[in-house]
Amino acid sequence: MADLKQTLKNKIPQWREDIRKLLSAHADTIVSSITLGQLFKGLRGVEAVVCDTSFVDPQQGLLIRGIPVLELIDRSAEEIFFLLCTGDLPDPAALEALRQDLEKRAGVPEYVWHMIESMPGDTDPMSLMSMAMVAMQRESVFLKRYNEGMPREAHWEATLEDALNIIARLPVISAGIYRGRILKKDLHPPKAGHGFMENFAHMLGVADPQGHFGEFIRRFVVVHSDHEGANASVLTSRIVNSSLSDLYFSISAAMNSLSGPLHGLANQESVKFVLEILKKFNGVPEAGALRDYIWQCLQSGRVIPGFGHAVLRYKDPRYVALFEFGKKVCPAHPVFRAVEILGEVAPPLLRKQGKAQNPYPNIDGISGALLHAFGIKELNYYTAMFSTSQILGICAQLIINRAVYSPIIRPRSVTTQWLKSFVSDVI
Incomplete structure (x- = not known):
């Protein structure tokens, strides 16, 4: 195989040609629509970006160039x-x-x-x-x-x-x-x-x-x-x-x-929550006691950090990769044990509450905990x-x-008044 630069040189002409053919034949094909709600809520769920390096499948989780991330966990x-x-x-x-x-x-x-x-x-x-x-x-x-x-x-x-x-x-x-x-x-x-x-x-x-x-x-x-x-x-x-x-x-x-x-501070928030649990219970809590506490948190409107995902509808394989490793190397560490019990008791309660589309733990629920267990306790890092x-x-x-000659990203913006007029015309 050629080196990285030569491999790219060999592949890029075909990538450019693939895009040229797509645009030539299907430039006016509608790929995604957008609701007023999505417009006001961060464009969530709108297919608006082309990315070939990775994709999150709702069931399989993260795929890197089509390969499940768990199959790449030992790669450099x-x-x-x-x-x-x-x-x-x-x-x-x-x-x-x-x-x-x-x-x-x-x-x-x-x-x-x-x-x-x-x-x-x-x-x-x-x-x-x-x-x-x-x-x-x-x-x-x-x-x-x-x-x-x-x-x-x-x-x-x-x-x-x-x-x-x-x-x-x-x-x-x-x-x-x-x-x-x-x-x-x-x-x-x-x-x-x-x-x-x-x-x-x-x-x-x-x-x-x-x-x-x-x-x-x-x-x-x-x-x-x-x-x-x-x-x-x-x-x-x-x-x-x-x-x-x-x-x-x-x-x-x-x-x-x-x-x-x-965004990137989510794993810090998750560790803070776990440390709060350890302090409240003066150590690793029993599952029943933690279950009661988590339900109280949910009933009070508090968000449980480290759970849910915008796309996934199953357990995050990235969480699985790090959790299984933690189970092997530090199963008795208090922070890891608290994360483990939290991962057992929280999903049923999140389902019961009915707000979360995905009640399973995500990568943020384990990554910071393992950093803390290994001695990197400075959360701001x-x-x-x-x-x-x-x-x-x-x-x-x-x-x-x-x-592939991606152009400058320049969508249009509209005013709230324009939207009011638009919806009144539709009605």
């Missing part, structure tokens, strides 16, 4: 990125070539560390991550080549160059923020010969005598690597990049979106770990968008 970050970009898993030679390429690009400019160190001590980790992206924008290959008159056909190659640089550097920056800014400890430099996941685990500096933390990071990165093209952070990156802003601007924007309480994993999917999607 480099394999996942190659798969996201091309639709194929790399052979050993292509995989090693990608790993070596990323290793060569992993050096973080000193000015980035100086900028991070200069910020006030209470600066949020996601602010630092976002600022680091914008600070490095001056090095964008896309920007340089665009200013030199790069043709549209070559936009994807320049985007790939930026993507490889960002993917190589982001784990170093993320781990450096954790060690240097949060823990006030020395940074662990990346090790030669190690891949994205192994180095990320190493640089975080968590004691790992049995290798369990490294295995957890592998699973964490895979399950957070991609999740369709229309969640808030990914869609933000796509909109920004559609204007031909480079990857640095686009990914910084995605990080800003991910930082919102309704959890979103940075999510962002470090998500970089694989965002970069792949934006490379593909530039390869």
